[in-house]
Amino acid sequence: MAIYAIGDIQGCYDPFRRLLDKIQFTPEKDTLWIAGDLVSRGTQSLEVLRFIKSLDKAAISVLGNHDISLIASHYGLFKPHKTLTPIFSAPDREELIDWLRNRPFLHVDKTLGYCMAHAGISPSWTLEQAISCAQEIQIPLRSNQASSWLKEIYGNKPAKWKDDLQSYKRDRYSLNSFVRMRYSKAKGALNFHLKKNPFEMKDKYPKLMPWFLCPIRKPLPVKVVFGHWSSLGFYQDENVIALDTGCVWNKKLTAIQLNTEIITSVECP
Numbered sequence: 001m002a003i004y005a006i007g008d009i010q011g012c013y014d015p016f017r018r019l020l021d022k023i024q025f026t027p028e029k030d031t032l033w034i035a036g037d038l039v040s041r042g043t044q045s046l047e048v049l050r051f052i053k054s055l056d057k058a059a060i061s062v063l064g065n066h067d068i069s070l071i072a073s074h075y076g077l078f079k080p081h082k083t084l085t086p087i088f089s090a091p092d093r094e095e096l097i098d099w100l101r102n103r104p105f106l107h108v109d110k111t112l113g114y115c116m117a118h119a120g121i122s123p124s125w126t127l128e129q130a131i132s133c134a135q136e137i138q139i140p141l142r143s144n145q146a147s148s149w150l151k152e153i154y155g156n157k158p159a160k161w162k163d164d165l166q167s168y169k170r171d172r173y174s175l176n177s178f179v180r181m182r183y184s185k186a187k188g189a190l191n192f193h194l195k196k197n198p199f200e201m202k203d204k205y206p207k208l209m210p211w212f213l214c215p216i217r218k219p220l221p222v223k224v225v226f227g228h229w230s231s232l233g234f235y236q237d238e239n240v241i242a243l244d245t246g247c248v249w250n251k252k253l254t255a256i257q258l259n260t261e262i263i264t265s266v267e268c269p
Contacts, residue, residue, distance in 0.1 A: 003258045005033040005116060007243030008227040010066065011042025011083060013051070015253045015268045023255055023264050027058035033107060033258070035227030036064025036118030036179065038100075039084060041248045045070075046086040049096045063103050064118035064228065065179040068150075071101050075147035101141050105178040106134035110222060114258055119228040120240070122177040123217035124161035124188045133174040140171070160189040182229055184214040197231045212240045225258075234263070 004023055009016050025032065038052060038061060039045035052059050070087070073080035074097045080088060087093055108115040108131060115121070121130045140149035152168045153175055161173055176192060183191040183198065183205075191208055194201070198210045210232070211217070212224070220239070227244035234254055235242035247253035247268040254265040 002030045003033065003112065004030065004255045005035065005114075005225045005241070005243060005258055006255045007035050007245055007253060008037040008064065008230070008247065009034065009042070009048055009253065010037050010040045010248040011045035011048055012247045012253065012268055013042070013044035013047040015247055015266050016048060017051075019253050019255055019264065019266045022266055023257070027055050030058065032059040032061075033114075033116050033225065034059060034061040035116060035225065035243050036062045037066045037227060037244075038064070039070050039087070040066035040081055041083055043083055045084055046090055046096075049087070049100065050092070053096065053099050060107050060116075061103050062107055062116050062118050063100075063105050063179060067100055067103070068175070068179055071097060071141070071146070072150045072154075075150060077147070077151055101146060104134065105138060105175075106130055108222065112258060113222050114225055115220075115222045116225040118179045118226060119177065119181040120211055120226040121220065121224050122161055122173075122181065122188075122190070123184055123211050123214035125177075126218045127220045127222065133170075134178065137171050137174050137178075156192050159191070160187075179228070181211050182232075183208045184211040185209075186215055188214060188216050195229075195231055197233075212237075225256075236261075 038048050052061055072078050106117045153172050155172055158169055158173050165173060180192050181190050183194050185207055224240045226242055229242055230244045230246040230249060232242050234245050243254055245252040245254040250268055252265040253268055256263050
């Protein structure tokens with residue numbers, strides 16, 4: 001059995017299927033971990049949702065920021081991205097949205113030694129805190145109050161974690177950490193605006209650093225697999241694996257076999 005982690009698909013169904021063919025993925029025996037952002041700027045988001053849903057337990061997909069935006073648009077909170085129009089006219093729209101909002105924010109396999117979250121894990125959190133915060137925000141998103149919760153949850157503050165955060169402030173920090181985080185200051189305050197490659201910007205923004213290099217980052221017993229950061233591209237060290245290699249920007253879609261850390265990519269013209 002092989003376990004593969006794949007970066008942001010963003011509605012690019014054809015490259016996704018080519019990548020599965022290239023790694024010889026077999027759903028009867030293999031498992032996919034997908035780093036979120038199943039939908040958005042690509043033109044085949046509907047096909048991506050239907051296919052991954054059909055894989056059932058052979059695919060574990062965490063929620064990304066574009067997935068959350070789709071759910072919010074479904075409830076009328078935002079105008080959907082134009083590439084998502086086929087989803088809104090699909091006869092199985094309700095079923096797909098319900099399936100999507102029941103995806104986790106965090107997936108952990110301590111035996112394998114990996115976890116996955118779309119943007120990563122806050123440098124202020126232990127693994128157990130991350131698991132707890134993910135469970136806390138999964139409850140309202142999966143409930144009948146999902147629309148009202150999403151209406152309150154958007155925003156950039158608070159940017160710094162405190163154990164006594166409560167209600168929407170606590171949920172907002174957690175959601176942003178799991179689906180939007182890229183940069184951090186040295187003491188852990190997150191920055192949600194800057195998107196560029198951190199290793200090209202460190203002279204221009206000396207007080208900012210990738211969240212995974214924050215000096216206060218809590219040590220975790222697992223390696224964090226994440227996507228979300230296409231300008232960073234593929235990156236790997238002893239603590240993290242970044243997998244968003246910019247498929248929707250005409251670059252590549254990348255998979256890594258977690259059992260062996262063998263990397264496979266396909267071009268995304």
